[in-house]
Amino acid sequence: MNKKAPPREPKISIEHVYKIFGEDPQSVLERVKAGADKREILEETGHVIGIRDISLKIAPGETFVVMGLSGSGKSTLIRHINRLIDPTAGRILIDGDDVLTLDEKQLRELRRHKISMVFQRFALLPHKTVLANVMYPLKVSGVADDKAKAAAMEQIETVGLAGYEERYPRHLSGGMQQRVGLARALATSADILLMDEAFSALDPLIRSDMQAQLKELQAKLQKTIVFITHDLDEALRLGDHIAILNDGELRQVGTGEDILLHPADDYVERFVRDVNRGRVVTLASTLREATTLPASELSKARLATLLDGEGVESVVVVDGDNRPVAAVTEHLLYTEREAPESWWNSADNLPTPETARDDQVLSEVLSRYKQNATPLVIVDHNGAVVGKLSPSDALEALTND
Ligand SMILES: Nc1ncnc2c1ncn2[C@@H]1O[C@H](COP(=O)(O)OP(=O)(O)OP(=O)(O)O)[C@@H](O)[C@H]1O
Ligand SMILES: [Mg+2]
Known part of the structure; x- marks a missing residue:
């Protein structure tokens, strides 16, 4: 039921990415590739398998959800996209460019103009006002004050916080702080938004409001959003496609409906068993x-x-x-x-x-x-x-x- 335009080049392509944490990841890579178990590798070599052989294609303008339990490798995966971490093996392409080949300057450009990130714990600067927080990344990337201010105000309005621009983060509720985080990410006009458990710290009602607001925004903005969650309902509500990770491995990727109607294995089946299908399954x-x-x-x-x-x-x-x-x-x-x-x-x-x-x-x-x-x-x-x-x-x- 994906009603998006005909397939275009993926915005983000993740190709056979492995991430192994530890002293000498390359020394265990072959064993991991051969299928060695996560616990076995940890016990025998002290290395932790973060993610293992992940390949994904993320289309421009879609909301792509990565879901899995704690420790399944979600954050590890998303951090490869803006190269907060480098893979042990594999490639990450953005608009067809291999991010591993970018030099310092190009990487800075990528992080400033192409990708922005919204974090779970808002990560606002406590001694700066809402406006200053939203302007901050723009100023860092050298945008003139008046332009930065105009762009920031526009996004503050977009997320429904007009009138709060001179307040400080401590004066705002969790939901409002998260909206500031969202406004800050939007103000950079980056076309990729990475959201790592962005709503997980919010109360259920506020969380549900934020999901609705993100959907509404996204219908207008058509950014490429990679959204991480461990909540299946949130995944189903937001995701055009959903990838399910377990122990660093990709179990299934598809639309919410695909996953509910045709779970790829027992793990996914158990995962989706209790979900309310009526909200997802189409006529x-x-x-x-x-x-x-x-x-x-x-x-x-x-x-x-x-x-x-x-x-x-x-x-x-x-x-x-x-x-x-x-x-x-x-x-x-x-x-x-x-x-x-x-x-x-x-x-x-x-x-x-x-x-x-x-x-x-x-x-x-x-x-x-x-x-x-x-x-x-x-x-x-x-x-x-x-x-x-x-x-x-x-x-x-x-x-x-
Ligand atoms: N810097 C690191 N050093 C060593 N191990 C790490 C590091 N970062 C992640 N790991 C390990 O990699 C695996 C995946 O972790 P990751 O943080 O990606 O999981 P997650 O799915 O984001 O979990 P959560 O839902 O708790 O945020 C875990 O086993 C974790 O312990
Ligand atoms: Mg995480």
Whole structure:
């Protein structure tokens, strides 16, 4: 359900990256490549495997979530992107350029203009005002005062903190401080945003607000965001794609829906077992084929053949563009059996079907079955019929096995 433009060059490409911490990482690399276990390597050599053979492609403009439990290698991975750490093996490309080949000056450029980072603990300067905090990276990179101020004010407004620019961080709640961190990252106009557990320290309600705000911002800004979390709900809410790490290894990468519907292994399956699927699974992936009949061919005999003869549970009558104009069930055929033949020839006499779009998620349509036990007709963005979904299909899709 990725509705992004056709595939472009990845913004960020991570290719077979390994990171081993310790005295002499190269000395154990071959063993790690051959598949030696993390604990075995630690016990026998004192080296820690941070990440192991990670390859990912991150598209421009997407929110890419890296998820995993504590110690799974999330921070290690994200720090490679702005070269806070160098890999033991592998390559990291940004806009096609290998970041390992950058010289000092190019690296500084990369960190100042292309990538900015939002941290878990805000990392604000306590003795500077909100405005000064947001201006800080701009001033460091040599932007003139008035320009820096204008850019900072714009982002302070974007994150909803206008009026607070002369306050100090200690006067702000955690959520507000995190918004300052976000404004600071946005003000640099970097097109890559790295967010390492940026919302994890916030209270649940504030966290949920921040997620909503980030989604809203991102719809406008279309930055490339790499967002780290250990929270599956957050990952599903924010991520166009999600990568799941465990013990430094990539277990699966895909859309939230892919991961819920087709977990790659037992680990991922256990991870996603308790999640509320209704919020993620789309009608497109649960619908069934619908039997359609062009309105021009409508007759009682045709309907009877389909419903009685072929045992179809409902017939969707469509116009010339395959848009639904009526729906007929066997029940209707029975209750209206006294109606004259000609009455059946016009779709106007027949009940209009309940429709839903194929990109809606299950939880958005469940309540519609309360009044109505007939299948919903599922349409695409042009309004054309793509299938149907009965209450029992919907229920089945919600259960986790
Ligand atoms: N500088 C370091 N020196 C030695 N080991 C390290 C270093 N940084 C990370 N590690 C190890 O690498 C592994 C991955 O750590 P990392 O910090 O990337 O995990 P994480 O997924 O970000 O965890 P958390 O959710 O707790 O932040 C861990 O086993 C950790 O102990
Ligand atoms: Mg971390």
